[in-house]
Amino acid sequence: MFLAAFTSSSPREVSLDATLLSRLLQKDVSAFEQLYDRHSRLVYGLVLRILQQASTSEEVVQDVFLQLWRNADQYDSSRGPFVPWLCTMARNRALDQLRLKSERQRRREDQPAELPSVVVAPDYEKALDEKRRAERVRTLMASLTPQQKKAIELAYFEGLSHSEIAATLKEPLGTVKSWIRNGLLRLKEGLRATT
């Protein structure tokens, strides 16, 4: 049941992450260290891309991994694959920090909860290792129009809403919505086609 959650990575990687997480539930320090070694570069790269500042990014990454260590028992198969779950948690923390930093402390109601919502890998998602997965996503993003790419990145890395992106880019709201939706659908189709 527990292993079923890790369907978005290669079988070998899923097996290793699943094994490490099961040991993490037993407060195994070595398992935690291996999980950190396996995923800290991805998590730190994401947080650094959002915050653009190394020291603050390290604080966020520290919080994320300490939460993983302290609340590993809250993680179960219903929360979906591990790496997307970890990245979603890291992104939420980084955007919180970004809003705090920019004094936009208003809590948007659409902000994700403390723990990420359910994430389910689609049927077409097959086993890919982290490196191939990263190459594929980057290639597909590069194939989007510059406007689609820019709008999606403003939403994902800066946490902006449709209206905020429209104001930032000085473009009509409907146009921005189309860019984001069409860009994400194109990304989805690309992922489907390459798996």
Next chain:
Amino acid sequence: MNNCDQFRELIEAYALGALDPEERAALEAHLATGCSDCTKAAEEARWLVSQLAYVAPEASPSDMLKGRLMQTVRAEAPSQAKPRVLPAKSSIPFWLWAGVAALLVFSIYSAWNTRRLENEIREANERAAVLRSEGEKTAQDLALAKREAMILMDPNSVKIALKSGNAQGPQLEAKWHSQLGVVVMGENIPMPSPHHVLQLWFIPKAPGKMPMPSMMIRPDANGKFVLLVSNPPESMDATKALAISEEPEGGSAWPSNPPRYSGGVS
């Protein structure tokens, strides 16, 4: 377009967190009705959005971060929890600690040594400054002595006797060279009154023109002095006489006492 189609268009932006409040509230209300298709679509959309993490270039956090994390985790780990597969290894190996310790010792020694060298350099600079100052003073004294000697020995210098009102009193002498200046000298000169000095004056020939104040004279303990006036305020031809009077300490702009010694310029 049925109800679900309307919301399905929002699903990806919802997962991205880009919906504005009204649309988000409407979609969440729809999901709350238990629509299984839209719920599944939202879950898959979250996975799709999570893949955007790979767009960010990977980066390595500092070793210090891992060190801090592992320190915290080890402190919080229950003592009975032991690694089962791989032995726990220190995030910072012993050789690194040894290197840090060696670096720390070296840094302290370097700082101490640097400070010591700085002090030595500063003291050496101070000694050099004193020697340089003394050398400059000696050179100045030598130049003055040389100039005095040239004035005294040059046959073109004009001799001026400065006599006191008392015939028994000391006699002073001045020699004036038109280019090199005036040397005034004397022996057995009585010391001036307390808080007073002797001051040299140049008395112009021009009628009604005030005496020109010149330098202070400070005889030594034996009442002896030699004074060089490099640039007399008046030319020899325009000067009627030289005079010395007792003036308050610091000198005067014009004579406040009658001259003690005086002599005409021939």
